[in-house]
Amino acid sequence: MMRDTTENIPFAISQFSPAQLREALRKMHLIRLFEEGAEESYMRGLIHGTMHLSIGQEASAVATCMELTDADKITSTHRGHGHCIAKGADVGRMFAEFFGKETGYCHGRGGSMHIADVKTGNLGANGIVGGGLPIAVGAALTAKRLGRDDVTVCFFGDGANNEGAFHEALNMAAIWKLPVIFVCENNKYGMSTAAAYATAVPNIADRAVAYSMPGVTVDGNDFSAVAEALHEAIARARAGEGPSLVENLTYRWRGHSKSDRNRYRTKDEIEEWMTRDPIARFRAELIAHGVLGEAEADAVEVEAKDAVAAGIEFARQSPTPAVTEVTKFVHAEVAA
Amino acid sequence: MNAQVQIDAEVRELSYAEAIREAMAIALESDPAVVLMGEDIGTYGGAFQVTGDLIDRFGPERVMDTPISELGGAGVAVGAALTGLKPIFEFQFSDFAALAMEQIVNQAAKLRYMLGGEAEVPVVFRMPSGSGTGAAAQHSQSFEAWFGHVPGLKVVQPSTPAEAKGLLLAALADPDPVIVFEHKLLYKMKGPVPAGHYITPIGKAAVVRPGQHVTIVASAIMVHRALEAALRLAKEGIEAEVIDLRTVRPLDRETIIASVKKTGKLLCVYEGVKTLGVGAEISALVAESEAFDYLDAPIQRLGGAEAPIPYNPDLERAAVPQSPDIERVARQLAKGEV
Numbered sequence: 142m143m144r145d146t147t148e149n150i151p152f153a154i155s156q157f158s159p160a161q162l163r164e165a166l167r168k169m170h171l172i173r174l175f176e177e178g179a180e181e182s183y184m185r186g187l188i189h190g191t192m193h194l195s196i197g198q199e200a201s202a203v204a205t206c207m208e209l210t211d212a213d214k215i216t217s218t219h220r221g222h223g224h225c226i227a228k229g230a231d232v233g234r235m236f237a238e239f240f241g242k243e244t245g246y247c248h249g250r251g252g253s254m255h256i257a258d259v260k261t262g263n264l265g266a267n268g269i270v271g272g273g274l275p276i277a278v279g280a281a282l283t284a285k286r287l288g289r290d291d292v293t294v295c296f297f298g299d300g301a302n303n304e305g306a307f308h309e310a311l312n313m314a315a316i317w318k319l320p321v322i323f324v325c326e327n328n329k330y331g332m333s334t335a336a337a338y339a340t341a342v343p344n345i346a347d348r349a350v351a352y353s354m355p356g357v358t359v360d361g362n363d364f365s366a367v368a369e370a371l372h373e374a375i376a377r378a379r380a381g382e383g384p385s386l387v388e389n390l391t392y393r394w395r396g397h398s399k400s401d402r403n404r405y406r407t408k409d410e411i412e413e414w415m416t417r418d419p420i421a422r423f424r425a426e427l428i429a430h431g432v433l434g435e436a437e438a439d440a441v442e443v444e445a446k447d448a449v450a451a452g453i454e455f456a457r458q459s460p461t462p463a464v465t466e467v468t469k470f471v472h473a474e475v476a477a
Numbered sequence: 478m479n480a481q482v483q484i485d486a487e488v489r490e491l492s493y494a495e496a497i498r499e500a501m502a503i504a505l506e507s508d509p510a511v512v513l514m515g516e517d518i519g520t521y522g523g524a525f526q527v528t529g530d531l532i533d534r535f536g537p538e539r540v541m542d543t544p545i546s547e548l549g550g551a552g553v554a555v556g557a558a559l560t561g562l563k564p565i566f567e568f569q570f571s572d573f574a575a576l577a578m579e580q581i582v583n584q585a586a587k588l589r590y591m592l593g594g595e596a597e598v599p600v601v602f603r604m605p606s607g608s609g610t611g612a613a614a615q616h617s618q619s620f621e622a623w624f625g626h627v628p629g630l631k632v633v634q635p636s637t638p639a640e641a642k643g644l645l646l647a648a649l650a651d652p653d654p655v656i657v658f659e660h661k662l663l664y665k666m667k668g669p670v671p672a673g674h675y676i677t678p679i680g681k682a683a684v685v686r687p688g689q690h691v692t693i694v695a696s697a698i699m700v701h702r703a704l705e706a707a708l709r710l711a712k713e714g715i716e717a718e719v720i721d722l723r724t725v726r727p728l729d730r731e732t733i734i735a736s737v738k739k740t741g742k743l744l745c746v747y748e749g750v751k752t753l754g755v756g757a758e759i760s761a762l763v764a765e766s767e768a769f770d771y772l773d774a775p776i777q778r779l780g781g782a783e784a785p786i787p788y789n790p791d792l793e794r795a796a797v798p799q800s801p802d803i804e805r806v807a808r809q810l811a812k813g814e815v
């Protein structure tokens with residue numbers, strides 16, 4: 142579809158088909174409901190450990206992945222449930238992983254912090270802040286060397302931009318002109334530490350200058366703004382022109398992890414950001430532009446709800462790994 | 478239990494985390510050169526609430542939140558230590574020290590030596606360590622042997638609140654870099670802690686339970702698992718001597734050798750991966766010593782599985798020694814069934 146510039150139509154509405162937009166809304170609901178389901182399962186003792194919820198950041202995940210195919214790769218973060226779903230993972234297998242089951246994406250070995258779906262191009266969440274940045278550059282190097290046109294999107298947080306790995310990765314991506322898009326989800330804090338305190342530049346996108354790549358900052362809760370920024374960055378990457386840095390300004394509604402007491406931010410700030418709900422905003426936009434009716438939008442949410450309920454049920458019924466198999470997957474299994 | 482404690486000191490029940498915080502508060506109060514550095518150690522109080530309210534008491538100049546920059550942060554601590562400050566640098570998880578190996582191993586550990594004794598690096602690295610929290614492969618490791626392999630570093634592993642405080646104060650008083658592995662599962666554990674300043678000496682192990690049938694050398698959480706096992710074995714008439722290692726580098730050869738000469742049986746229990754782990758070194762030092770002639774059975778080791786720590790809770794438990802494992806092997810040793 143050609144972009145209609147004659148009217149005040151958001152980029153995404155003119156760029157994507159109604160079916161694609163409907164699917165995007167469904168995925169945003171799915172992320173929210175998946176995480177609410179995970180939170181509840183954690184409360185009921187079905188999930189142990191900790192988890193990092195991305196509720197409030199759904200537009201960033203889904204809009205970023207809008208133009209990616211299964212051949213395109215992403216590297217994700219500790220806050221990676223949304224990225225995983227946006228890239229096309231099945232929530233049943235995700236819940237199974239959270240429940241530590243053999244049917245989970247990582248056969249119960251990884252849990253929330255290592256959720257991955259290699260078949261849909263998700264190379265994995267990461268327990269190490271910044272861990273995915275050089276890996277994404279490596280994935281882009283593969284595509285370039287093998288003459289493929291797939292691109293890699295590297296998700297990372299505002300906190301990660303102060304790791305040495307960030308700077309080393311961006312520099313190499315730039316000098317080798319690799320097809321990688323660095324997507325910073327700037328939710329204002331790395332755990333309790335404000336980006337404004339920890340980072341020497343006002344915007345993470347300002348870092349792009351040092352590595353000779355385009356850098357843009359967009360409203361990460363505006364689906365269309367994110368989709369448009371990614372559209373340009375992906376086109377540049379596929380054309381062999383090299384990497385870009387996109388910064389999505391967003392906010393996490395929940396604490397950093399299950400043990401956060403939110404002492405570093407105010408209730409007012411949280412509530413103010415909750416009025417900028419990316420899902421409600423996208424839904425309203427789709428309805429306003431006649432992509433969906435109210436009833437259809439409601440149906441999309443119900444669909445996502447059903448998928449989450451079915452996913453939890455699948456996970457509950459699934460078998461656990463055998464305790465004798467602790468060392469399975471350490472190395473490739475060599476046929477005897 | 479702790480010979481170094483002055484008997485007249487007031488003793489309170491504190492948690493392991495509180496004891497560490499108390500040691501840091503004493504250090505901050507008594508020495509203006511002491512600074513705390515780390516991620517989210519200020520307002521947040523640290524990922525495990527160890528620094529807690531120290532930011533309110535000592536301010537952000539002494540309790541410094543760093544950006545998420547382990548290599549740089551550790552290096553700043555090394556540079557500051559080299560020039561007159563005494564930083565206590567907290568890694569949020571010991572796993573993240575892997576990002577700072579350069580500054581710890583290539584710089585901090587070697588500067589005194591490389592500069593022919595003309596410089597010193599009195600830095601303390603605190604590292605929450607170990608498995609059992611469901612945090613999986615990158616948040617559950619036990620790196621004692623890694624750092625214990627590096628001349629120039631000292632490596633301690635407190636197992637009780639009193640030790641945690643005493644070893645941290647000893648680390649601070651030490652003119653060289655010291656790594657303190659704090660076990661995450663112990664942070665909430667309570668125990669008697671003397672008030673005021675005292676030191677638990679680095680390089681000294683403690684016999685925490687005397688016995689004559691088998692020696693169990695353990696550290697951190699494994700001390701508690703060994704003591705539980707010893708209690709059950711005692712009901713069968715097997716008296717295990719449990720040694721709390723406390724320091725991984727330098728190892729307390731005398732205490733270990735004396736115990737093995739008495740019992741003739743040695744079981745090493747450690748959470749790090751079994752192969753090339755702390756227990757391998759202890760086994761070797763006993764085999765090389767005069768205690769060798771006293772051995773009545775092959776030395777046994779229980780260590781972590783040859784795998785990353787898995788997420789699934791049953792697998793996670795199976796990946797490191799548990800009390801029934803210690804009980805089983807110690808019993809076999811005592812009964813001459815090995």
Ligand SMILES: Cc1ncc(C[n+]2csc(CCOP(=O)(O)OP(=O)(O)O)c2C)c(N)n1
Binds near residue numbers: 301
């Ligand atoms: C190397 C490393 N350092 C520290 C941590 C602990 N940690 C996990 S997430 C996090 C904050 C990350 O902030 P940011 O990159 O902004 O991502 P967000 O959590 O806001 O999504 C920290 C400090 C870690 N996992 N890895």
Ligand SMILES: [Mg+2]
Binds near residue numbers: 298300327328329331
């Ligand atoms: Mg952040």
